[in-house]
Amino acid sequence: MKTPEGFLFSAVKCGIKKPDRFDLGLIYSPNRLTAWGVFTQNTVQAAPVVLGKKLIKEETLHGVVVNSGVANACTGEEGIQRATKLLEEVAKGLGVSLRSLLPASTGVIGEQLPLEKMLPKVSELVSNLSPERYLDFTKAIMTTDTFPKIAYRSLKNGISILGIAKGAGMIAPNMATMLGFILTDAKVSKDTLKKVLPKIVDHSFNQITVDGDTSTNDTVYMLCSNQKDLKNWEDFEKACLEVAQELAYLIVKDGEGASKVIKIMVKGAKTKEDAKTFAFSVANSPLVKTAIYGEDANWGRIFAALGKTTIPFDFEKVEIYLNGIPWVKNLQVITDEEILRKELQKEVVEIQIKLKEGKKGFEVWASDLTEEYIKINAHYRT
Structure with a gap:
């Protein structure tokens, strides 16, 4: 599998809930990304969802900072401030604007981000980026998941599409606690993403259920590094949908305690x-x-x-x-x-x-x- 050009990955072990597991991950591109997101319809929305809805509108975006262990939901203004502080420190380490990074979190509701554990690990997070570390990133976003969820497609002209997701419980449509990231090196406009991503989500993540509970943190981001010209839109959209559907199937397959x-x-x-x-x-x-x-x-x-x-x-x-x-x-x-x-x-x-x-x-x-x-x-x- 060849990861899409223009993307780097990293993950570190902060000990947010367990001492020896990845729990803070980073997707980064030195290139200006085209991005859009689809978020939970739950009226109780986590701090990263509130921030993500605002930041996704920025014209210059470089990546996503994700943690597991703590959802940063129902945490009030302090939750917003802590999420912003984390983005700020990662942005400083990367030499980019705070507003060019998107947040996502998953884990226990009602707990604040333990910045005292996370911030000391930021320098390690930003200094060990690599296109090969996508699996470490995938492990960093897992909670009750029993295996990493990754899907991949490539087109004849060399365009790659990589999908990464987490989710096993609190899964229901609108969207499903799940996080999803669809990455591609194709050149796609923001206006196009706004139209396409909701349709992809409707025919994948919005057609699954594990327990009927809609999370406070559901987020799907689609990020495009714009490295390659897109010649056949139908093939590209079909491949993106296949990636999303495969991830959705893996989430159901890994439903908490599921046997079927x-x-x-x-x-x-x-x-x-x-x-x-x-x-x-x-x-x-x-x-x-x-x-x-x-x-x-x-x-x-x-x-x-x-x-x-x-x-x-x-x-x-x-x-x-x-x-x-x-x-x-x-x-x-x-x-x-x-x-x-x-x-x-x-x-x-x-x-x-x-x-x-x-x-x-x-x-x-x-x-x-x-x-x-x-x-x-x-x-x-x-």
Whole structure:
């Protein structure tokens, strides 16, 4: 894999939560970057989100400073000041403007950034930049993640697209606690990014759910180093979407305690919004998710999840398919229970729901719900 030209990476161990793990990362380009961002829709927004929304509008940007361990959310004016101080010190070390760096944080809500641990590590952070250190950066943004999440595509003319993300819990659309970074050496205008990035996010990160909780810190940044002319826009946009979708899939696969990926495909709704509501209602249902985990073909839970949306539909017409195998028709199971159980044992379970109300559809990727999810989140701070 060849990282996009014009990008350097670094990470250091500050001991924010654990003594021997990367927890402060930097993406930097000496070139002027074109950048845009998409942020959480949660009305409780972390300090880095508040700052990021302002700084992303700057014409001269050089990179992103990211920490894990502390979300810097619900921290008031002091949280803004501490985030700004961190950006200021990193900017000094790089010899760039404070306003040319974007912030991002992930971790425990309600705690201030421990600058006494972080600032002494800034000189090390800025002096060890390298295009090869993208994996260290990826490790620095992990919290309950069990593996780094990286996706890559390259085009025929040499343009590269690198995607890096973190996320395993507190994942729901609008956006999913997740952070995502899409980097490319293609030449792209800011106006174009403003149009394209939200569309990419809608068809990737906004189609996943782990637990139905929308984070205070969700951020996706797309950064372009403008090193190479873009000749085929359709191929480029397709590759960017593939990178985002691969990262979204990895987040669901790594859902806290998850043992399976569940693909919910709703077809035949009256409107796309109806289809989306139905799909997420099923995907977020603890009863459906635990049944899939337990390999129990309890189809009644799917019907209940559809009905709780309060959207009118004729449930007697609904057909359900499991991994392409007919499961329910006319409110009757039409396949042997043992066959269905074997399908539910697979790592990827596809549930297709045909409503027969219209022609619109929507697909959501979710994880199952296990005892391990409760253990992880019951002891998240300890």
